[in-house]
Amino acid sequence: MSPRRHSSRHRLALALLAGLTLTACGGGGGGGATTGQPDAAPATPGGPMGRFAGEELVLSRWAGDPWTSGQKQAAAEWAKATGGTLDIDAVPYENLHDKQALTLTGAGGYDLLYVHPSWFGEFAKAGHLAPIDGYLADAKRNPSGFSADSYLPNVLAQGKYDGKQYCLPDFVSTTLLAYRKDVFDKAGLPAPQTLDDVAAAAAKLNGQDGMAGIALPGKRAGAVADIMGSLLTAQDNWWYGPDQKTTLDKAKAAKAIDFYVKAAKAAPSGVLNFHTDEAATAAAQGKAAMIISTTPSLHALEDPAKSATAGKWGYAPLAFTAGRPAGELIYWNWCVAAKSEHKDAAYSFLQWYTSGAQQAKVAIAAATAGGTKDFYTNQDVQAKLPFLTAMNQALTTSNPQPSLPTWPKAQDQIELAVQEAIQGKLTPDQAADAMFQAVQTTLGG
Amino acid sequence: MKRRDWWVIGCYAVVAVFLAWVLVPILTVVLNSVKSPPDIFSATPRLAFTPTGDNFAKVLGELRFQDYLVNSTLVALGSTALSIAVGVPAAYALARLPIRGREWWAWLILFTRMVPAVALVVPMFVIFQSVSLLGTYAALVAAHTTFNLPIVIWMMRSFFEELPPDLEEAAQVDGTGRFGAFLRVALPLTTPALAATGVLCLLFSWNEFLFALVLSGRDTQTVPIGVASFIGTVSVDWGGSSAAAVLAMVPVFVLGLAAQRFLVRGLTFGAVKG
Numbered sequence: 001m002s003p004r005r006h007s008s009r010h011r012l013a014l015a016l017l018a019g020l021t022l023t024a025c026g027g028g029g030g031g032g033a034t035t036g037q038p039d040a041a042p043a044t045p046g047g048p049m050g051r052f053a054g055e056e057l058v059l060s061r062w063a064g065d066p067w068t069s070g071q072k073q074a075a076a077e078w079a080k081a082t083g084g085t086l087d088i089d090a091v092p093y094e095n096l097h098d099k100q101a102l103t104l105t106g107a108g109g110y111d112l113l114y115v116h117p118s119w120f121g122e123f124a125k126a127g128h129l130a131p132i133d134g135y136l137a138d139a140k141r142n143p144s145g146f147s148a149d150s151y152l153p154n155v156l157a158q159g160k161y162d163g164k165q166y167c168l169p170d171f172v173s174t175t176l177l178a179y180r181k182d183v184f185d186k187a188g189l190p191a192p193q194t195l196d197d198v199a200a201a202a203a204k205l206n207g208q209d210g211m212a213g214i215a216l217p218g219k220r221a222g223a224v225a226d227i228m229g230s231l232l233t234a235q236d237n238w239w240y241g242p243d244q245k246t247t248l249d250k251a252k253a254a255k256a257i258d259f260y261v262k263a264a265k266a267a268p269s270g271v272l273n274f275h276t277d278e279a280a281t282a283a284a285q286g287k288a289a290m291i292i293s294t295t296p297s298l299h300a301l302e303d304p305a306k307s308a309t310a311g312k313w314g315y316a317p318l319a320f321t322a323g324r325p326a327g328e329l330i331y332w333n334w335c336v337a338a339k340s341e342h343k344d345a346a347y348s349f350l351q352w353y354t355s356g357a358q359q360a361k362v363a364i365a366a367a368t369a370g371g372t373k374d375f376y377t378n379q380d381v382q383a384k385l386p387f388l389t390a391m392n393q394a395l396t397t398s399n400p401q402p403s404l405p406t407w408p409k410a411q412d413q414i415e416l417a418v419q420e421a422i423q424g425k426l427t428p429d430q431a432a433d434a435m436f437q438a439v440q441t442t443l444g445g
Numbered sequence: 446m447k448r449r450d451w452w453v454i455g456c457y458a459v460v461a462v463f464l465a466w467v468l469v470p471i472l473t474v475v476l477n478s479v480k481s482p483p484d485i486f487s488a489t490p491r492l493a494f495t496p497t498g499d500n501f502a503k504v505l506g507e508l509r510f511q512d513y514l515v516n517s518t519l520v521a522l523g524s525t526a527l528s529i530a531v532g533v534p535a536a537y538a539l540a541r542l543p544i545r546g547r548e549w550w551a552w553l554i555l556f557t558r559m560v561p562a563v564a565l566v567v568p569m570f571v572i573f574q575s576v577s578l579l580g581t582y583a584a585l586v587a588a589h590t591t592f593n594l595p596i597v598i599w600m601m602r603s604f605f606e607e608l609p610p611d612l613e614e615a616a617q618v619d620g621t622g623r624f625g626a627f628l629r630v631a632l633p634l635t636t637p638a639l640a641a642t643g644v645l646c647l648l649f650s651w652n653e654f655l656f657a658l659v660l661s662g663r664d665t666q667t668v669p670i671g672v673a674s675f676i677g678t679v680s681v682d683w684g685g686s687s688a689a690a691v692l693a694m695v696p697v698f699v700l701g702l703a704a705q706r707f708l709v710r711g712l713t714f715g716a717v718k719g
Contacts, residue, residue, distance in 0.1 A: 058663070064677030069507060089663045092673040102567065102659060106574045277680050281486055297680070306482045 036084070038344040039140035043081045048352035049141060052345040053083035059112040059349075060100050063090035065296075067366035074358060078349050084342075086349060104128040108339030111346040115167060115333045117158065117403035118411075123335070124161035125405065130336040131164040135347040142351060150355075155371040158400045159333045167333030168354040169371035170362070173295040174327035174394045175230045176387055181314045183211070183289045191314055193322040195231070195259050198290060202266035205289040213266030215279040215288035218422060220415040223276045226328050227292055228414060229399060230318050231256035234326035238399050239410070239439055246439045253432035255320070257421050263292070264422040272419055284309055292318065294330060295391055299367030302386060315387035317394035327394025330401050331371065406442050413438030471694075477687035485683050500688035510689050512664075513671035514696070519582055520657075520667055521650035524589035528646050531590075532597030533639065537627050539598065540605035541613070551602065558595040562655045565591065570659055580662025588656040593646040600645070604638035605631060640707030644700060651697060668693045
């Protein structure tokens with residue numbers, strides 16, 4: 001998922017002021033003694049652990065999107081099984097960071113938080129989040145056989161900061177190519193194997209039967225950087241290394257940008273204003289022969305209620321070289337607030353909700369994937385998500401969406417460089433150079 | 446055709462273009478609110494479609510948008526009442542009483558309106574949190590009063606200044622005090638202005654977003670937060686947001702119609718001196 005339509009000026013102003021109030025308000029203690037009965041067995045098989053009669057949890061998340069109602073249902077199920085209550089404080093995504101930062105900086109008020117990778121580092125560093133290593137390692141607090149090993153290691157690792165596990169993952173997604181099988185058959189084109197095939201097919205199909213060759217995001221809202229990240233990973237390159245110094249290879253960045261520019265030339269008009277949903281809407285309405293976007297948005301292609309092209313799509317991971325697919329690991333973190341007085345109950349929900357069985361329910365409704373190993377062997381999910389195989393292939397070679405506190409600034413500059421290349425203001429080489437400078441400056445050398 | 450006719454046609458054309466510019470988006474929202482997703486997402490806008498009430502059913506059922514409407518109503522009425530209760534006497538005082546440096550006071554009050562809301566919201570958050578009012582209607586009413594009060598004071602002050610002082614002086618000669626002159630003479634004469642000011646306060650409060658976002662709680666979120674909540678991270682619920690927008694517009698529309706007479710009189714009050 002990508003930060004979208006974010007008011008950086010507004011966010012900056014609030015962040016600065018929130019920082020000032022940090023000193024004024026004091027840090028607060030956080031923590032709290034064990035509450036309820038965290039090691040009580042689930043009331044029903046597969047249910048959440050523990051009994052927390054009378055405990056009232058508040059969860060902070062964004063509003064909207066198809067799976068909100070599913071989450072409310074999960075909250076109600078958890079409450080019924082444990083005796084606690086779980087209220088959801090949902091605010092517009094654009095304002096979620098600011099609302100969370102203000103609330104956590106003050107007296108608290110949240111027990112559970114959905115934390116986007118782009119501000120996970122900021123919150124962990126500020127002490128807003130509670131470590132959960134102890135909970136994960138405590139067999140009494142987890143269902144039989146459930147532990148940190150139940151999660152995909154590379155996904156779980158994204159919730160670590162300074163050696164401590166703070167969050168559990170869900171909402172896993174990546175970037176993929178979807179192509180109209182019927183259109184390719186009619187044009188006598190084979191299924192695209194590489195991005196060169198995609199660019200060539202996009203150019204050939206563009207304008208045929210009133211369709212654009214390909215739809216893809218062009219708006220500076222996060223998804224462009226996600227796709228660029230996948231294109232770099234497909235060339236064994238990445239923005240930065242473990243030491244947080246840039247490792248961006250300008251030649252490989254230029255190759256990725258060159259592909260983006262070629263694709264954008266075969267995209268519907270107004271591509272620079274397309275985010276994932278606009279691109280998916282165009283593709284779903286038969287206005288594009290292909291689409292590159294994030295997997296949750298691709299779900300719309302297969303929804304007969306929204307799509308005139310449902311059932312006509314094939315899916316493939318992004319690859320510059322056939323047989324070497326790549327993607328970007330996009331995910332969200334569920335975290336327990338440091339100031340929560342109900343950490344035991346919060347962990348109970350967190351563990352249960354991120355488990356494979358619960359994530360399968362979300363996946364079927366919203367096309368996001370879970371972070372546990374058993375999720376990917378769930379037959380129901382495989383039947384409902386036609387792109388799960390391609391998604392698995394992409395995630396096999398993937399880098400996680402950057403979670404450095406300073407990354408949003410670099411991301412914006414990366415997307416600006418792509419936009420300027422699409423507009424012809426910069427050559428791919430110049431855009432790659434601008435990208436390198438932006439990343440290097442943001443990372444501090 | 447006479448030159449005057451061309452002028453009239455030109456005027457109508459300008460008005461028609463302006464109305465289209467203003468009304469087409471509203472019409473689109475209204476139509477989308479009763480369209481199913483395939484009709485909303487059709488490549489070319491569909492005017493012939495089978496209307497559906499699904500969007501309203503979802504918005505009022507599962508999403509309980511009526512709660513947002515109730516919250517907005519309470520906050521807007523509360524803030525408007527408080528602003529008028531405090532602001533009208535203050536405006537009268539600034540218009541009539543021999544207060545030292547009253548122009549400076551008036552400008553100081555106006556200055557509070559010039560401070561960006563984003564600069565006020567964090568201190569307010571801290572204050573309301575320290576007095577345990579965060580997430581309550583009282584916090585929102587107080588916050589909205591900060592921007593409504595200067596409006597009331599400045600608008601009503603100008604209206605009071607337009608009234609001939611002789612009327613109040615005559616009342617005072619007849620035995621009433623200054624407050625009585627204000628209450629029984631000045632205030633009734635500015636009723637249209639008061640109504641116009643009240644409507645403006647209601648509208649500002651109804652549409653306010655930032656304070657409502659930061660200071661409201663789960664049970665006190667207002668309409669702007671509710672409407673914005675249909676924009677997700679990877680999708681926008683166009684049908685739901687359109688239905689919510691229609692529901693948000695209806696009270697304002699009804700209020701505007703009901704207060705139209707007062708609004709026209711109030712906003713032109715004192716525009717021409719007799």
